[in-house]
Amino acid sequence: MGKLSVMLGNWQLENPVIPASGTFGWGYEFAEWFDINILGSISLKGTTLKPCAGNPTPRIAECRNGILNSIGLQNPGVDAVISNEIPQLRKKFNKKIIANIAGTNLEEYVQVATLFDTVDVVALLEINVSCPNVKRSGMTFGTSPESVSNICHNIKNAVKKPVYMKLSPNVTNIVEIAKAAETAGADGLVLVNTFSGMAIDPATGKPVISTKLGGFSGPAIKPIALRIVYQVYEHVKIPIIGSGGIVCADDVIEFISAGATAVQIGAQNLVDPFVCPNIVKKLPQKMDQYKIKSLSEIIGRSHL
Amino acid sequence: MKKQIIYKIKSNRCLAKDVFLLTLVGDVDFAPQPGQFVNIKIEDFFLRRPISICSCTNSSLNLIYKVIGNGTKKLSQMLPNQELNLLCGLGHGFDLKPAIGKIVLVGGGVGAAPLFFLAEKLKEAGANFIAVLGWQNANSIFYLREFSSLCPVFVATNTGEAGQKGFVTDILKTMAYDYYFACGPLTMLKAIHKCGKPGQLSLEERMGCGFGICLACCCNSTKGNKLVCTRGPVFFSNELIFD
Ligand SMILES: Cc1cc2nc3c(=O)[nH]c(=O)nc-3n(C[C@H](O)[C@H](O)[C@H](O)COP(=O)(O)OP(=O)(O)OC[C@H]3O[C@@H](n4cnc5c(N)ncnc54)[C@H](O)[C@@H]3O)c2cc1C
Ligand SMILES: Cc1cc2nc3c(=O)[nH]c(=O)nc-3n(C[C@H](O)[C@H](O)[C@H](O)COP(=O)(O)O)c2cc1C
Numbered sequence: 160m161g162k163l164s165v166m167l168g169n170w171q172l173e174n175p176v177i178p179a180s181g182t183f184g185w186g187y188e189f190a191e192w193f194d195i196n197i198l199g200s201i202s203l204k205g206t207t208l209k210p211c212a213g214n215p216t217p218r219i220a221e222c223r224n225g226i227l228n229s230i231g232l233q234n235p236g237v238d239a240v241i242s243n244e245i246p247q248l249r250k251k252f253n254k255k256i257i258a259n260i261a262g263t264n265l266e267e268y269v270q271v272a273t274l275f276d277t278v279d280v281v282a283l284l285e286i287n288v289s290c291p292n293v294k295r296s297g298m299t300f301g302t303s304p305e306s307v308s309n310i311c312h313n314i315k316n317a318v319k320k321p322v323y324m325k326l327s328p329n330v331t332n333i334v335e336i337a338k339a340a341e342t343a344g345a346d347g348l349v350l351v352n353t354f355s356g357m358a359i360d361p362a363t364g365k366p367v368i369s370t371k372l373g374g375f376s377g378p379a380i381k382p383i384a385l386r387i388v389y390q391v392y393e394h395v396k397i398p399i400i401g402s403g404g405i406v407c408a409d410d411v412i413e414f415i416s417a418g419a420t421a422v423q424i425g426a427q428n429l430v431d432p433f434v435c436p437n438i439v440k441k442l443p444q445k446m447d448q449y450k451i452k453s454l455s456e457i458i459g460r461s462h463l
Numbered sequence: 464m465k466k467q468i469i470y471k472i473k474s475n476r477c478l479a480k481d482v483f484l485l486t487l488v489g490d491v492d493f494a495p496q497p498g499q500f501v502n503i504k505i506e507d508f509f510l511r512r513p514i515s516i517c518s519c520t521n522s523s524l525n526l527i528y529k530v531i532g533n534g535t536k537k538l539s540q541m542l543p544n545q546e547l548n549l550l551c552g553l554g555h556g557f558d559l560k561p562a563i564g565k566i567v568l569v570g571g572g573v574g575a576a577p578l579f580f581l582a583e584k585l586k587e588a589g590a591n592f593i594a595v596l597g598w599q600n601a602n603s604i605f606y607l608r609e610f611s612s613l614c615p616v617f618v619a620t621n622t623g624e625a626g627q628k629g630f631v632t633d634i635l636k637t638m639a640y641d642y643y644f645a646c647g648p649l650t651m652l653k654a655i656h657k658c659g660k661p662g663q664l665s666l667e668e669r670m671g672c673g674f675g676i677c678l679a680c681c682c683n684s685t686k687g688n689k690l691v692c693t694r695g696p697v698f699f700s701n702e703l704i705f706d
Contacts, residue, residue, distance in 0.1 A: 184676040191465050212688050217669040219679035221510040226671065233678045233688065377509060429672035430504070430511055433467065
């Protein structure tokens with residue numbers, strides 16, 4: 160194993176750098192900027208059973224050190240993702256990918272997961288029970304241990320591939336929810352999705368984005384996401400993919416030290432399309448500087 | 464072709480009330496098309512700011528922008544020799560091919576900027592075109608001489624201080640034309656779109672990335688949701704649906 164290599168269960172990644180769902184399109188779009196094979200993997204845009212048009216605009220607002228988004232899971236539906244988007248990505252990317260699954264009810268989650276389960280290049284299923292931007296769905300599934308456990312259990316019964324639950328930080332006790340997911344058979348966790356937030360135009364007093372509330376992410380949330388990874392790591396044995404405000408190699412080393420095995424980079428991809436390859440290139444230098452021989456040996460070292 | 468390029472500011476000067484001309488020097492090797500835009504990183508702001516290309520040479524880019532909020536205000540304070548990081552070659556620009564007969568370029572305010580680049584290309588192509596440009600008042604007018612060197616220009620101002628009093632659509636009503644290219648405020652675009660003639664319109668929408676990733680900037684088209692940053696910003700009149 161190389162010094163950047165990490166294991167998510169039985170899946171060996173060349174490096175832990177994964178662009179986060181919704182911030183990297185279907186992946187192939189980024190091949191216009193750089194050779195995407197430098198990435199550890201790619202997490203696809205959240206996918207629903209049927210095509211989804213998303214929310215009205217404005218869907219995005221700039222905040223200090225981050226953004227508020229309310230895209231509303233615009234996607235062409237699972238069939239089109241499997242027959243059009245993944246084959247296009249295959250032409251540019253030769254590693255395994257992560258499918259990100261969303262739904263408005265339990266059956267839909269299970270159906271989408273079952274369909275992705277048949278796709279060879281999908282290494283694992285990331286279950287988004289934490290999207291704050293869709294009515295009647297998303298985050299509401301991720302805010303109680305019972306519903307997370309229920310969804311996880313039902314998907315696990317229906318699929319063969321590893322199931323990772325992507326959790327919402329908008330809860331009172333995320334450790335309880337993480338433990339419930341592990342007990343229900345989750346193979347790993349993705350921590351965390353966006354924080355429920357708001358932006359108001361001071362001139363008019365009106366909310367800036369159409370849905371009034373949206374999901375806040377970017378550099379501003381890093382300390383909170385890091386804390387959550389640290390806390391949850393103490394209570395679960397399954398691997399954690401850390402996400403929230405990561406913009407540089409130091410951030411990655413911090414998340415891994417807190418207990419993450421791999422990381423996802425989100426909002427920064429929108430403003431710096433080269434952030435992920437730059438992190439991959441910078442990591443070995445930073446590791447030499449800190450006398451770290453391999454990333455896998457520092458997972459959770461902050462707890463020692 | 465999309466490219467990230469670091470440019471040096473050559474000049475950044477006021478052209479009209481709150482309107483600045485930013486001249487950048489560096490490689491312009493991304494084959495810019497009229498109607499395309501760049502996305503500018505401004506220090507202390509998380510999102511980049513999309514600005515259309517006004518004109519260019521092999522080694523310089525001209526951008527005209529209006530100070531709207533804090534980002535463009537900060538941009539207006541940048542000085543010669545400072546550097547700016549731009550994502551270049553973004554969007555799908557004006558398509559010159561379908562424009563036949565008498566062509567009119569319709570610009571509202573700072574929307575005139577990308578039309579200047581288009582006028583240069585139309586001139587090169589030997590097209591028969593005029594420009595109808597609308598402004599708030601005399602203080603907000605810019606690039607009139609530059610446009611006049613390329614084509615006949617008709618001006619409207621809301622106050623009547625220059626040209627005809629009223630809107631660009633008041634002038635359009637009085638003239639015969641076959642095809643239009645429009646860029647300006649949404650209300651102007653809607654009014655022009657309503658006239659039912661064939662043409663192309665350049666839209667603005669709040670953007671995250673500017674290159675088709677985040678799906679923030681969508682608009683209504685006859686073929687469903689389309690992204691302003693990649694399918695647009697320029698759309699054919701018959702594919703747009705305004706509510
Ligand atoms: C494709 C495209 C081309 C453009 N070309 C030009 C141009 O050539 N000249 C020019 O003066 N302006 C142009 N604009 C508008 C320009 O991007 C905005 O005026 C600018 O982003 C405002 O930034 P701010 O920080 O000053 O304003 P703020 O209101 O403080 O900005 C807050 C946020 O809203 C966004 N925003 C605000 N107004 C607009 C708008 N009208 N369109 C899109 N996003 C907006 C900003 O980018 C920022 O993310 C263009 C917009 C688009 C989408
Ligand atoms: C524009 C945008 C779209 C997103 N779409 C999704 C999505 O479809 N599914 C999902 O699970 N998370 C989505 N997210 C959340 C990110 O994957 C990521 O978990 C979160 O933004 C935190 O990381 P960051 O701070 O690096 O952005 C989205 C985030 C952004 C900014």
